[in-house]
Amino acid sequence: MEIVIDNDDIIIKKLENFDPEHIFECGQAFRWDREEDGSYTVVAFNRVLNVLKVGEDVIFRNTNLEDFENIWKNYFDLNTEYKAIQETFNSDETMKKCIEYGDGIRILQQDEFETIISFMISANNRIPQIKKSIRLICEKYGNFIETYNNRDYYSFPTPSELSICKPEDLREHCRVGFRDERIYKVANMIENGEFPFYDLKNKTREEIRDTLITLPGIGEKIADCITLFGYDKKDSFPVDVWIKRVMETLYFGKEVKKKEVSDLGRDKFGKYAGVAQQYLFYYGRENKIGK
DNA sequence: TGCCAGGGGTTCA
DNA sequence: TGAACCCCTGGC
Incomplete structure (x- = not known):
């Protein structure tokens, strides 16, 4: 991870699988504001941070190296290799499409x-x-x-x-x-x-x-x-009305019980079912699947 | 302008 | 299993 420090900015060069819009707009967090420049300001762990993606780089503003190392690295789950997680879904063409659409989603490590x-x-x-x-x-x-x-x-x-x-x-x-x-x-x-x-x-x-x-x-x-x-259990697969609609449309082709959706989700996506859930949610909601 | 349905779910009967 | 629950928005 190549880090460049510039005043109150921490710039991470070529940060893969990281998109602030996808991270914050997929329903996992609620304490953020979208700014006019397309960046996101988020508040967590008694700090205020602004995040902007520029090409392949990500700029973390209003912070310092110490907070980046102690707070934000973990908050954004930067020690997890999302590319490897995505590869576990490789045999699933539908999921590959969702990943392509929502690449850059990360599971935030929240309080x-x-x-x-x-x-x-x-x-x-x-x-x-x-x-x-x-x-x-x-x-x-x-x-x-x-x-x-x-x-x-x-x-x-x-x-x-x-x-x-x-x-x-x-x-x-x-x-x-x-x-x-x-x-x-x-x-x-x-x-x-x-x-x-x-x-x-x-x-x-x-x-x-x-x-x-x-x-x-x-x-x-x-x-x-x-x-x-809140507890980073990536095998958890929450089923809300959106996930139910998306799974019914993309996998079942008919209406099913909620339990069938959660059973299939955990069977199919295993220990990273929660990450799959986020791709499905973002894809489904942005494209109004099943609505 | 005003009314009404309905929502990312849980609880209680 | 199904109705009710508070608040707010969007559609008519």
């Missing part, structure tokens, strides 16, 4: 607590609304980080910071609707040690999923999303 709350908010919700609720929660319960491109950025609250919330504030001020009590309960269960949040990290996909599902507001789909996006 566990933020991922839990964010995907609880995603239940029966739309992306703009999810982003708005999360932004309001950060502004109300997180801490100010900095102003970048005329926008104020706040950290995502810790379990402790969010545990002092009132359900009515979550509803009325943060616009989370019927998810208010659930979020309040989960933050407090974690803060009070009533949920083994800090023991989950080294468990298997199944163990994490089964534990998460015991929380209010977390069912199968959201538990699968959290294991994939």
Whole structure:
């Protein structure tokens, strides 16, 4: 990896399988803004970063080498060879087409607590609304980080910071609707040690999923999303209405039960089913497959 | 301008 | 298994 440092910019030359648009627009993260120059500003781990792809190079702005090495390298999963993952799908012509379309997608290594709350908010919700609720929660319960491109950025609250919330504030001020009590309960269960949040990290996909599902507001789909996006379990295959539609159109040729979709997804794509899911999602949503 | 359907899911009956 | 749930947007 060839790194060039230029003031507050870190430039990675010829960075393969990396496209900010595909990374952020495939439904795995909600704390980003698209800028006029086509770059993306993202806030994570108490930092604000701007990412721009220029030809084969990627420019990471508003950061330094130390943060790049300690935070962003891991956040963007740069130690994983996506080319090798893609090759495991080589025998699947349909998937090859999806990869061609969505190449550059990476599974972000996001904060566990933020991922839990964010995907609880995603239940029966739309992306703009999810982003708005999360932004309001950060502004109300997180801490100010900095102003970048005329926008104020706040950290995502810790379990402790969010545990002092009132359900009515979550509803009325943060616009989370019927998810208010659930979020309040989960933050407090974690803060009070009533949920083994800090023991989950080294468990298997199944163990994490089964534990998460015991929380209010977390069912199968959201538990699968959290294991994939918050715990880096790449064999997780979340099935939402988009994945169901895409798989029905591209693989089944008819309507099937949700369980059939998740079974086929994990059988077919194995230990990288979650990466395949992201290619399918991006391809399906951008092309409105099945709609 | 105003009404209404529906959404990347979970819960409860 | 199916209806209800809050908020917001888009279509008419």
